[in-house]
Amino acid sequence: MHKTDNPVDIFREIVGDAHVVADPDKLKPLTVDGVIPGLMVSPGTIAETSRVMAAAHGLGLAVLPTGSGTKMTLGGIPKRADVLLSTKRMNGYADYDIANLTIEVECGATVHEVQAKLGAEGEGYFLPLDPPHSQGATIGGVVATNSNGPRRLLYGGLRDIILGNTAVLANGDIVHAGGKVMKNVASYDLTKLLIGSLGALGLICRTTFRIYLKPEAAATLFLSFANLKEAETFFHKVIPSFYYPAALELMNAQTVAACQGTVPLSGAYVVAVGLEGIVEAVERQIADMTEMGRTAGALGTFSLKGDGHRGFWVAYGDFTDELIKSHPDLIVLKSNFAISRQTQVMEAAAQAVKKAGGECALACHAGSGILTTAILTGGEAGVKKEAIVKLIEEMTGEAVKNDGNLIVEKAPRFIKEKVSVWGKIGADISLARGLKEQFDPTGIINPGRYVGGI
Amino acid sequence: MEKEKIINELEKIVGKDDVLTSEMELQIYGYDASLIKGKPDFVVIPESAAEVSQIARFAHQNQILLIARGAGTSLSGGPVPNQGGIVMLMTRMNRILEIDLENQRVVVEPGAITLDIKTEVAKLGYLYQPDPASEKATTIGGNLAENSGGPLCFKYGVTSNHVLGAEVVLADGQIITIGGKSLDNPGFDLLGVITGSEGTLAIATKIILRIMPKNEAVKTLLAIFNTVEDGANTVSGIVKAGMVPATLEMMDNLAINAVEAFYKIGLPIDAAAMLLIELDGLQDGLGRLAEHVVAICKANNVRDVKLAKTAAERDQLWMARKGAFGATGRLRPNYLVNDGTVPRTKLPETLRRVGEIGKKYDVQIANVFHAGDGNLHPLVLFDERDKDELARVHKAAFEIMQLCIEMGGTITGEHGIGVEKLAALNLQFCSEDLAALANVKKTFDPDGILNPGKLNLIASEACGAKEIAYA
Numbered sequence A: 001m002h003k004t005d006n007p008v009d010i011f012r013e014i015v016g017d018a019h020v021v022a023d024p025d026k027l028k029p030l031t032v033d034g035v036i037p038g039l040m041v042s043p044g045t046i047a048e049t050s051r052v053m054a055a056a057h058g059l060g061l062a063v064l065p066t067g068s069g070t071k072m073t074l075g076g077i078p079k080r081a082d083v084l085l086s087t088k089r090m091n092g093y094a095d096y097d098i099a100n101l102t103i104e105v106e107c108g109a110t111v112h113e114v115q116a117k118l119g120a121e122g123e124g125y126f127l128p129l130d131p132p133h134s135q136g137a138t139i140g141g142v143v144a145t146n147s148n149g150p151r152r153l154l155y156g157g158l159r160d161i162i163l164g165n166t167a168v169l170a171n172g173d174i175v176h177a178g179g180k181v182m183k184n185v186a187s188y189d190l191t192k193l194l195i196g197s198l199g200a201l202g203l204i205c206r207t208t209f210r211i212y213l214k215p216e217a218a219a220t221l222f223l224s225f226a227n228l229k230e231a232e233t234f235f236h237k238v239i240p241s242f243y244y245p246a247a248l249e250l251m252n253a254q255t256v257a258a259c260q261g262t263v264p265l266s267g268a269y270v271v272a273v274g275l276e277g278i279v280e281a282v283e284r285q286i287a288d289m290t291e292m293g294r295t296a297g298a299l300g301t302f303s304l305k306g307d308g309h310r311g312f313w314v315a316y317g318d319f320t321d322e323l324i325k326s327h328p329d330l331i332v333l334k335s336n337f338a339i340s341r342q343t344q345v346m347e348a349a350a351q352a353v354k355k356a357g358g359e360c361a362l363a364c365h366a367g368s369g370i371l372t373t374a375i376l377t378g379g380e381a382g383v384k385k386e387a388i389v390k391l392i393e394e395m396t397g398e399a400v401k402n403d404g405n406l407i408v409e410k411a412p413r414f415i416k417e418k419v420s421v422w423g424k425i426g427a428d429i430s431l432a433r434g435l436k437e438q439f440d441p442t443g444i445i446n447p448g449r450y451v452g453g454i
Numbered sequence B: 001m002e003k004e005k006i007i008n009e010l011e012k013i014v015g016k017d018d019v020l021t022s023e024m025e026l027q028i029y030g031y032d033a034s035l036i037k038g039k040p041d042f043v044v045i046p047e048s049a050a051e052v053s054q055i056a057r058f059a060h061q062n063q064i065l066l067i068a069r070g071a072g073t074s075l076s077g078g079p080v081p082n083q084g085g086i087v088m089l090m091t092r093m094n095r096i097l098e099i100d101l102e103n104q105r106v107v108v109e110p111g112a113i114t115l116d117i118k119t120e121v122a123k124l125g126y127l128y129q130p131d132p133a134s135e136k137a138t139t140i141g142g143n144l145a146e147n148s149g150g151p152l153c154f155k156y157g158v159t160s161n162h163v164l165g166a167e168v169v170l171a172d173g174q175i176i177t178i179g180g181k182s183l184d185n186p187g188f189d190l191l192g193v194i195t196g197s198e199g200t201l202a203i204a205t206k207i208i209l210r211i212m213p214k215n216e217a218v219k220t221l222l223a224i225f226n227t228v229e230d231g232a233n234t235v236s237g238i239v240k241a242g243m244v245p246a247t248l249e250m251m252d253n254l255a256i257n258a259v260e261a262f263y264k265i266g267l268p269i270d271a272a273a274m275l276l277i278e279l280d281g282l283q284d285g286l287g288r289l290a291e292h293v294v295a296i297c298k299a300n301n302v303r304d305v306k307l308a309k310t311a312a313e314r315d316q317l318w319m320a321r322k323g324a325f326g327a328t329g330r331l332r333p334n335y336l337v338n339d340g341t342v343p344r345t346k347l348p349e350t351l352r353r354v355g356e357i358g359k360k361y362d363v364q365i366a367n368v369f370h371a372g373d374g375n376l377h378p379l380v381l382f383d384e385r386d387k388d389e390l391a392r393v394h395k396a397a398f399e400i401m402q403l404c405i406e407m408g409g410t411i412t413g414e415h416g417i418g419v420e421k422l423a424a425l426n427l428q429f430c431s432e433d434l435a436a437l438a439n440v441k442k443t444f445d446p447d448g449i450l451n452p453g454k455l456n457l458i459a460s461e462a463c464g465a466k467e468i469a470y471a
Helices: A007-015 A024-030 A046-059 A111-119 A139-144 A190-194 A228-238 A253-257 A279-296 A306-317 A319-326 A339-355 A385-401 A429-439 B003-014 B023-028 B049-061 B114-122 B140-146 B190-194 B228-240 B253-263 B286-299 B311-322 B324-329 B344-361 B387-406 B422-428 B431-444
Strands: A039-041 A063-066 A083-086 A093-097 A102-106 A162-168 A174-178 A203-210 A217-225 A247-252 A269-277 A300-304 A331-336 A360-365 A370-375 A405-410 B042-044 B066-069 B086-089 B096-100 B105-108 B163-170 B175-179 B202-210 B217-225 B247-252 B273-281 B304-307 B334-337 B364-370 B378-382
Touching: A007 A039, A007 A046, A024 A039, A046 A063, A046 A083, A046 A162, A046 A174, A046 A203, A063 A139, A102 A111, A102 A139, A111 A139, A139 A203, A162 A190, A174 A190, A174 B431, A190 B190, A190 B431, A217 A228, A217 A279, A217 A306, A228 A247, A228 A269, A228 A279, A228 A339, A247 A253, A247 A306, A247 A339, A253 A269, A253 A360, A269 A279, A269 A306, A279 A300, A300 A306, A306 A319, A319 A360, A319 A370, A331 A339, A331 A385, A339 A360, A339 A370, A339 A385, A370 A385, A385 A405, A429 B431, B003 B042, B003 B049, B023 B042, B049 B066, B049 B086, B049 B163, B049 B175, B049 B202, B066 B140, B096 B114, B105 B114, B114 B140, B140 B202, B163 B190, B175 B190, B217 B228, B217 B286, B217 B311, B228 B247, B228 B273, B228 B286, B228 B344, B247 B253, B247 B311, B253 B273, B253 B311, B253 B324, B253 B364, B273 B286, B273 B311, B286 B304, B311 B324, B324 B334, B324 B364, B324 B378, B334 B387, B344 B364, B344 B387, B378 B387, B387 B422, B422 B431
Parallel strands: A039 A083, A063 A083, B042 B086, B066 B086
Antiparallel strands: A093 A102, A102 A203, A162 A174, A162 A203, A217 A269, A217 A300, A247 A269, A247 A360, A331 A370, A331 A405, A360 A370, B096 B105, B105 B202, B163 B175, B163 B202, B217 B273, B217 B304, B247 B273, B247 B364, B334 B378, B364 B378
């Protein structure tokens, strides 16, 4: 037992004095939806994390896990935020097996750091993962928020590339799910259950991923279109074909502008096709898709390799960060839908934002059915709150109509108070509540932030 | 409740003809493709989600055990009613409801046969990728329950990677929809946890699957080796070169002999290992990759390597692999198939030690396995009438599972825990893990009505999962 019942002392005893922040001035900038954390605790190991959780559990303190903080805008307004648990000190490798093409990484490592390490290994390896926020995104944050990127089209999403997760539950139990093999059906797939769970069932401390050798060749083909109809014609040729683009993206002019000059074409809409694989296949796809684009009515086409190609994908992944610099009140929405509806959902988003009196940057994973809508004139000063609320409701309806749903990834608190940030809540919510009840009966992890206010 | 009354109630739901109660019928639905046997008290055949829901509600209200069953091809005792109860046969709900090409999805009923789904979408130029060896008979609902694999998993993943939505009936009879045609639906990945849950959490009544356009080109190669190590090193060489073949399948000498004795396709019966390799993609550059594979085979002392030039030749190369279980089964009256999975780099050592285990227990073991993903299939051959041999078989099987855990793998890659591997759960999970798994069961089916006696999650002091030291 602890010698004291003062939380600050208890946590200091576990992680060391240097790793507990209790100074209100330092905690204020870490506010989550207006809720100021009571403390920040940074455990250095999974064993310390287990003890921190167990102590918080014993004291009845609410714990909000955080990495670089790039996704702290996601989710409902926290009911409490007693302890902000920073994962940043846990950034090593629990297993590093290049020959087996698997690595087990701790949650606080950034995707960027992992890619740099793998890239320098032998002939160069990589994690098939390209989430937004290229510099900050941590492994734990990406897994907890199911944050995928454009290249999921070829490599699969997180639920396809993750082989195992180790989590610390609310009571401090360390639980291992999955492993380092590609096939594993020993009991329930807790690995998948934890992906996208916002840590609501347990803090995700380590994740095992498949990795790949870097492809022989990589390039980006850009095509500009005057209208969505023509872009759609192009997609309808490419998507059912035997070509295998690594990414198939559709941007409007505002998104192109937010890509920091990395897009070599301009136009009302620009399509970016990521191509990876063996040299012959990449070259053939550039040639054939250029032709397909022209037939569909493309105004211009351009292909990039090397630094230009790489630079675009980084800038594209960071386009909302770029916009936030000039629009701190940016509202970011993510719609998912059946893939054939990509232009329809995008058009509806553009119209809805226009009707609300705003402007938006749109970026769509056209082959995967995911649209990011970044509304530029959010905030109290610009578009009226009521209009934004109505717009989010309309867009949620549109996504649901197309077999999907909508998540508010970032919005000011006064908007969050008025909308369902996790979109339409389905009949499976009772099972979700049941799981939360079993795994975290006193509701100490991220209270109020997950689907249905769990 | 009395037996007659239960029959009466079930007949009210599905009609008189669809409740089976004769001794012979009960025997038929008491086993699967494993050695496990049981006997249901009733067999009921629903035709709709509404009927499934009513049966589940009735079973729940009266606390009668309920076991959903497809074609019964499970190799682990998954659908065996070893505690009695109602077996619910899903095979009549076998329609393909929708083929949605523009969204690359199909919507099917759980009783649809996997190969039928593949055949229907293939006519339209699409593939449903998972290809369990039992695909001719197995149902998609069974594949979902067991999270089935197959030879193509190295590149395309297992069933779970292709199931995107489902309508399921919960233990209390409630019908709900989870996931859908789109990716990334918000909320816990309930579909991920139901897939592979062996029918212990929910019963699928409608399943949404991902389909993909067919590849432009395929190259199939067959390589023969004089040692298992050469074969395994070839696999490592191919993967190290950055290639992701759709298939990397291996068979050992005993399996080669069994196949040749039955199919007479000209396999050398003194060869130690046979490797089937398939590359797919665009035709551009694929020939170069195939040549690279041949070069890697040669660098690893290949005895003979053949590239299929026609579709007929490709089918013949595949026949050797697809017929392997059946042909090996002819060698002795019974076989037990293990399916532990190890990290690919541990394959040579694991295979060597599987051979030693066979010698130790004086049992014959044939190996037919998915080399790309490290999924072993040691077939332990025996005659179940020989009780002494049967006991040795079980000991050998258990030791192979222990070996897989020691190598950093899992006790089951694609066949499931079922009844067969219950005793081995403790090898892989410590008590905290088992308690967390039990939380899932408690949430979905607190009364333990659905497929009882499988995945028994009883905490134990034994702990196989170890903390790994930092590198």
